[in-house]
Amino acid sequence: MTQDAQQAHAGPAPSARPEDDPAVAALRALVRVPTVSRRAPDTVEPGVFARLHDELATHFPLLHEHLELVRVGGDALLFRWRGTGGGPAVVLMAHLDVVPVDGEAPWTHPAFDAVVADSPEGRAVWGRGTLDDKGSVVGVCAAVERLLAEGFTPARDVWLSFGSDEEVSGTTAQAAVDHLRDAGVAPWFVLDEGGAVAGGAFPGVTTPMAVVGVSEKGTTLFEVRATGRGGHSSTPARNGPTARVARAVLAIDRAPMPARLPAPAIELFRRLAPHAPAPLRVALAAAGGRLTPLLTRVLAAAGPEAAALTRTTLATTMLSGSPAPNVIASTATAVVNARILVGDTVASVHEHLRRVVGDHAEVSVLEPGEPSPVSPYADDPAFALLETTTAEVFPEAVPTPYVMMAATDSRHFTAICERVYRFAPFPMSKAQREAIHSYDERLTVEGLLRGVDWYAALLRGLPA
Incomplete structure (x- = not known):
């Protein structure tokens, strides 16, 4: 490669505007391709993922030239970057698909226009997928592109796994796992989306x-179902299916699962303690000790994010009943989305729901999903590498383990790897985090570029 070509792929000159960086251009190009995944594959826009693949090839030519590409699960991509050493490989993950956009939501800028404009956090790329999860796709690819331009080769094999149906709990991540297992790959660690450099995550x-x-x-889906005779709306009977499901939903809302603190949450609060307001500092520092019950109660009352750290959450998300306004439903249902905390199980949550609902309705499991195993973090070399990389790029932040509340494709990789971590190396305000799966999703230009730096530092720091 010529010196001019190397400079072109290494990024803009220091005097250039950050928003002119090639990584920003790549993110904008990917956001403009509406890769909305849907549970019914035949409803996905034809050719949309092929267009995204073309954009990736255009913006990251060195990656596509030097890495081996394996097609898995249709529209997913699996790249192999051969390293110089013989140690276990590393897998960096992200996903290419996004959730749909609510046409009635008050987006400041159109969701798929990828406008660069001011935000409360600074200049930002606005659009669906900037945070979830095309920012991570670009962060990984831009870091690899930069290192290839420098002539760098990692100390061990690096696999890039980009799924295409994460948002609908699809199969492409499992297909990647199957390929790696068949190839005899047992990764040292796997890194997917998840946590972030989170501002305003804890009150005060x-x-x-x-x-x-x-x-x-x-993540487990339960169905609450009540049945009856139904009939004409002019002659209603008391305690019909709709009323019984309504009582069941209210009973679930009034009876949350017991609150407690798993070990990673205790470690988070111990690391948080020196930075907390004085009234909470002592309680946080004593997490895991005699003040834990008090701390648990405080967190449960501190808002949705803090409360969700302490218990299995139960959210009623879908209701159905009569097919017509003048018909009494013969069957009424509610879907409960349970996010099961480490230490609970699908069976224990099912039993809780049946006990709470009582004879109002029947409760069954629609889609089971157990919590993921806890990956090592205490005195562990892989987690230590994540910590030192974060300290290098984000010295203002406190690295800490935690239990992620949402689901990722990485849960499938626990079958072949004991170290599965979830972290997107981007600064995110509380408002940004609330925009994920909502409106006004955005990633700051500075945040994206620091994320590229983080991935590059991580790859440079891999031991042989």
């Missing part, structure tokens, strides 16, 4: 926390 704490998911809650 201004220091950002670089939260690395060492486990994730299980």
